[in-house]
Amino acid sequence: MSNPHGIREPLFLRPTYAERVWGGNRLGELFGKALPPELKGKVIGESWECSDRPDAQSVVVGGSFDGLELGRIRETHGKALLGAELFAKKPQRFPLLVKFVDAAQDLSVQVHPDDDGARKLGIDDRGKSECWVIVHAEPGARIQRGLQPGITRGDFERALRDGTVENVLHYFPARVGDCVAVPPCMVHAIGGGVTLAEVQQNSDVTFRVFDYSRKGLDGKPRQLHVEQALACIAFDGPPKGFFEGDMGADTVAGRVENFDAHGFHVRLLNGRYFDLQKVVVLAGKTFNAKRRAGAPTVLVGLSGRGILDGRPFAAGQTVLLPADLPPERAAVRETTGSAPLVLIESAPTADA
DSSP: OOOTTOOOSOEEEEOEEEEEEEEESHHHHHHOOOOOGGGTTSOEEEEEEEOEETTEEOEEOSSTTTTOBHHHHHHHSHHHHHOHHHHTTOOSSOSEEEEEEEESSOOOEEEOOOHHHHHHTTOSSOOOOEEEEEEEEOTTOEEEEEEOTTOOHHHHHHHHHHTOGGGGEEEEEOOTTOEEEEOTTOOEEEOTTEEEEEEEESOOOOEEEEOTTOBOTTSSBOOOOHHHHHHHOOTTSSOOSSBSSOTTSSSOOOEEESOOSSEEEEEEEEBSSEEEEEEEEOTTOEEEOOOOTTSOEEEEEEESEEEETTEEEETTOEEEEOTTOOGGGGEEEEOSSSSOEEEEEEEEOTTO
């Protein structure tokens, strides 16, 4: 194993896969992901790309840390992985959870609490701020985010009783490349036919409020959490303080930065718990990830192929750059010479 006081190489991660009743098979089609034998023929809704959860640990592939779980590296190399500021907070998990989500059917209408809401409900987990970048959308696919203007709690409860809840929800078309910010306490759902990359606080708290009377993988009706959801939903407008920018807008308007002959960054989100940007490496060029000083960075390939630290890095792959990684080992080179390499990168903040 490498020096316990440092991590001088990127950590290429192997995901864990989750069967979901609403899942599909696009992760293999889009990214060539190879499922483990026990999941062959299953409907896979999620690949947890960077996960430090008790029941879902990402494993490093190759290099000095080959075969080690992310949680184990956090325990043994915490300061090098997280940086001094985050390490001083003694986190019990890596602060971000990164996924690909493949929705062959509509997901349940749901809501996540914020940190305070989780504590008030006696939940031993964080709240959840999250964001999505859409990588595939079938014709007519849509995203549900927030409520129709003027909908009150009373209106919402009546719609739940009447079975007309879809009439009080706000929908918009899903388009490839769109970035969608979902602060906690906002009702939302990913529509069928959408595949996306998700970056979120490391939390697994979801309150389903409506699920189309769908049965789960066990053939039984899936549990709803209406009381908890109603305690969390922000009925007075998009929750503030979690992401900068206009949270009343359906999608995020990015800002191009650091444009040169090799590529550019698109600043998407500055958040309370993490930031998000897109990186475009032009054909045949080399470009450096724009890392937050003293913090880890997660890179997720969306399209194209390249090289990172001498290893192939392509769409569908996720790499964790430790906080103390030397800058020269974070450079990404596009290798096909025909199309840009597109990835997203996210770093936790001091509040994560």
